[in-house]
Amino acid sequence: MIVFRDPAEVPAGFGPSVVAIGKFDGVHTGHRAVIDRARVEAADGAQVVAVTFDRNPLSVLRPEKCPPDVIGPHQKLELLDRAGVDATLLLTFDETRAAQPAADFVREVLVDALAARTVLVGRDFRFGAGGAGDPDLLVRLGHEYGFRVEVVDDVRAVHADRRVSSTWIREALAAGDIATAARLLGRAPSVWGEVVHGLQRGRELGYPTANLSPDLEGFVPADGVYAGWLVDVDGSRRITYPAAISIGTNPTFDDVHARQVEVYVLDETGLDLYGHHVEVRFVERIRGMAAFDGIDALLVQMADDVERVRGILC
Numbered sequence: 001m002i003v004f005r006d007p008a009e010v011p012a013g014f015g016p017s018v019v020a021i022g023k024f025d026g027v028h029t030g031h032r033a034v035i036d037r038a039r040v041e042a043a044d045g046a047q048v049v050a051v052t053f054d055r056n057p058l059s060v061l062r063p064e065k066c067p068p069d070v071i072g073p074h075q076k077l078e079l080l081d082r083a084g085v086d087a088t089l090l091l092t093f094d095e096t097r098a099a100q101p102a103a104d105f106v107r108e109v110l111v112d113a114l115a116a117r118t119v120l121v122g123r124d125f126r127f128g129a130g131g132a133g134d135p136d137l138l139v140r141l142g143h144e145y146g147f148r149v150e151v152v153d154d155v156r157a158v159h160a161d162r163r164v165s166s167t168w169i170r171e172a173l174a175a176g177d178i179a180t181a182a183r184l185l186g187r188a189p190s191v192w193g194e195v196v197h198g199l200q201r202g203r204e205l206g207y208p209t210a211n212l213s214p215d216l217e218g219f220v221p222a223d224g225v226y227a228g229w230l231v232d233v234d235g236s237r238r239i240t241y242p243a244a245i246s247i248g249t250n251p252t253f254d255d256v257h258a259r260q261v262e263v264y265v266l267d268e269t270g271l272d273l274y275g276h277h278v279e280v281r282f283v284e285r286i287r288g289m290a291a292f293d294g295i296d297a298l299l300v301q302m303a304d305d306v307e308r309v310r311g312i313l314c
Helices: 029-041 073-082 102-113 135-145 166-174 178-185 295-313
Strands: 002-004 017-021 047-053 087-091 116-122 148-152 190-196 210-212 224-232 239-248 260-265 277-287
Touching (some): 017 029, 029 116, 047 073, 073 087, 073 190, 087 102, 102 135, 166 178, 178 277, 210 277, 224 260, 224 295, 239 277, 260 277
Parallel strands (some): 002 087, 017 047, 116 148
Antiparallel strands (some): 190 210, 210 260, 224 239, 224 277, 239 260
């Protein structure tokens, strides 16, 4: 997938294109319905392009109302690539972009840069200064500039009769409900980041862990212990390891003041991942976080956690 970060980077003659526009936070099943429709529209050889932003526009417009992201920019680009997008235009959303009139956005991005033939959006799509642009305005501008607009209906979960959304995914993850989040995402929820040095306590206890940097990408689920996978994405090939994942502040020791994501790779004691970028995928929450009465009780519980994780994954 080609990545452009400014309309000026798109080469002349790039189009025609079929464009899907949205925040794509999570690239969940609802988002992929839009992308899949774009791929059908482009089956005769047009480029499939996703137009999205490097951050949630609310972080600039109404930061006090901005929810945490389900995924970060790196994750978004990788997931759009997996979804079959030919190119992504990842726009920087700043005060200048926020103030751009809707018609100017359409002309600069969709017409001049991408030569859009068809534009696909969800029903709640808004764009341009003050959110003045909506699907109806986009249709009118499409008539003016010669592109067609298709508004893709929401994807609804049959078992809950609720619209699939990033809000619902965040709710599920905040409750530790990995199964629901995975159904809505169409994949295992995950975080991505660099492995950094920690307190080495896991190594001292016989369970060395890979600690993720606090500035990781992705929505961190509720505190607790999870079965999952660690994917080492550095190097020439990806290597996937079964893992027990701990999220929280290690209340038994009461000396960690920020939430941590720590990953113990099953049966690996000499694995050196420091400085590597890894993806941590969550499969199932096996228990909540708890304080234990001493190290011996903690070790008994950790051994039980590892066996439960092994039973789920292996």
